[in-house]
Amino acid sequence: MKKLLGILSLFLLVFVITALQNPKFIEPYSMETLQVKIGLFGILGIGAALVIMTGGIDLSIGSIVGLTGTLVTFLLQEKDFSPGSAILLAIALCSFLGLAHGLLITKLKLQPFVVTLCGLLIYRGAGRWIAGTRSLGFGEHLEGLTKIISTEIPFPIPIFGKSYDIPSSFLILLALTAVFSLFLHGTIYGRYLQAIGRNEQAAQYSGIRTDRMKILAYILCSTLASIGGVLLAIDANSVQAASFGNFYELYAIAAAVLGGFALTGGEGLIVGVLLGTAVLRLLFKASNFLGISDDLEFALVGIVLLIGAVVDEVAKRAVTRLRRRREADS
């Protein structure tokens, strides 16, 4: 909880500074694009968080996004699929890939890092083999599909006399956050995932089917990455197999870690992923509005994340020291 307050204050700090420096930042249009981005990337973050909860990692998220985008547009444009069947086919394929990750990790006891790193390379290569160097879009289907992510729902109360809209992609993320919060913190399966992350052996000895739960986490991660991939492709309407989704696994992992998920497993709240994604997207956007060169964008995000991690660790140590002193006193 304290971690969430920390990340929330970081968000507000960056937000206020940017707004004061460049008032255009808080114009309705700018706020809406920020929300769209948070919505789309947040979906990937939730998937990454579920895997990280078990103490694992999924590096293939970006390539799953790339493969999904490539496959959907390719099927639409070149194979005359209907949008619905193209999307379902791509998502089903990616769920299956998640199953394969899980099986390799639990049954063959391969390292999650290795399995999903191979996934990263294989799916990227497969996408390029399917689509080559073409840039594919949605053509006549675009208009209908765009409604999924950017239908605007007016925010009921005007702020500073301006009316703001909430795009549907952000609402999708809010809904997924609610669903997966309930899953992780309200169902026995969520509790099992937490137990596995903290002490897999004790979980197994308590009768939990640890392998099945881990496989489930990898399936959910790939499925969410694929759903995110569909929406990101619609948002971009231009998919290059070689580059679409590059680095997205790192955004997803960073959002989860920033939001309080420990890479050692067993710790974190799904709401944190939402906040983590928000901070990450905000940083990218703010660097534009603050007139920071595009070339520096990554370095800036990296530095802010590093400072966050350092502050968190220093604070944690201070708390432990304080507690010890108090115990010694009593």
Next chain:
Amino acid sequence: MTSSLLEARAVTKRFPGVVALKNVSLSVAEGEALALIGENGAGKSTLMKILAGIQQPDEGEIRWRGDATSIRSVQDAMNLGIALIHQELNLADNLNIGANIFLGREPRRFGWIDRAKIRQESATVLERVGLNFSPDVSVSRLSIGQRQLVEIAKALSMNARVIIMDEPTSSLSSREAERLFEVVEDLKNQGVAIIYISHRLGEVRKLADRVMVFRDGENSGELNREDVTHERMVELMVGRDISSHFSRQSHSPGDTVLKVTELTTRAFPSEKVSFSIRKGEIVGIAGLVGAGRTEMLRVLFGIDPKVAGSVEVAGKITSFTHPKQAIEAGLALVPEDRKAEGIVLTWPVDFNSSLPGLDQKVKGRCFINFHEEKSTAENVIQELNVKTPSRHQMLEFLSGGNQQKVVLGKWLELGPKVLLLDEPTRGIDIGAKEEIYQLMDRSAKEGMAVLFVSSEMEEILGVSDRVLVMHEGAILGELSKNELSEESVMRLATGQSLSESSTLSSESAVS
């Protein structure tokens, strides 16, 4: 006795809460093989660690060739010529034999490792232990017995005059053990002193020039070669008068709940184990460390697959491939390594106590019933007298005894038919031990069949209605309450069956 090479005089060593060694003395001369025996926890390993410089004595002195000396580090011990070969060998699998022999003290030439010298000197010591391998062979290709010889070669290459072996044969085949004994004979002829810790009395009898017996951290006796018999050794190992703190009334047992027939585990593929337990009975499984007791419990609980045999729970033949099935059949296991297997250390009491029951109380349930979780935790805290400020306290902040009560509590909440416990009071203070015994007793009274593994003699004698004694994967004997004595248990645990006469048994224990 010839003049001693290494001598410990009146050594005392205290650990928080325990005195591990009280005034113990021991000496060994050049070319002598001294066997050191005693029950688990008698202080053998502690003294060896002191001689090897790993730990420092609180009182007493160490003498080397008659002069007082102090061994402050492993390096000091090495410089004197004392080498300790650990029970679990310390070789680097990824390196070859020569590199292992010279690990950490590689000879150099112009700043580079002098491989020619390593090869040459390794070959010399390998020959001394009779190992026909080139120093370039990777250690990963060697058997356990061969690795043991590499360890000895390593000790020799450091010019060791005293070699301490901590249960060297515990994981060797009988042929490998024979080979080791030959090497020990050779070393003796070369003037090396050997201190040999073992639980296998047969091989002690065969090998030792003299036997030193430890009991409860004290010297309990010393036997010269001609006086060494199985009986004398056992007597000195257990001789104390056990005033059992805990004694219980046995109840009349009911129907058979767990029946194990010719069960074979992976650890001992050539042994078969058969026994059964009835309702309301407490059965102890005694034996030495490594006798295959934990392995058997793991198979019963579905953690490890069984090799052969059958397990019947309440009349139904079962075959578990996962603990979940065992739990559903009515089994529960309090595992040996509490922190690694029993609890989630960084979780609160309530999460821990509800974990196995989340989906057991109502089948097919998906959502956590937080109300039920709360009452489960409160029950566990109250019924088992867990000392915790609240059910939200992290287990890492509770004492070992209270952690163990949470483990026991989470199972008792499910009302199992068979309660399996592996070293239930390990690392627990005396007060909590007593409480755990009471809980085991209460569980039996309530109709559970309780099966527990313990290496603590008092526990085995005080709590059990019946005792099964395991030795090297087999149940060597069963002792009813009136046959039960420390001596009878120890005799079976060291591989001597009760009916055999002493001369026969000591021979058979070697094989």
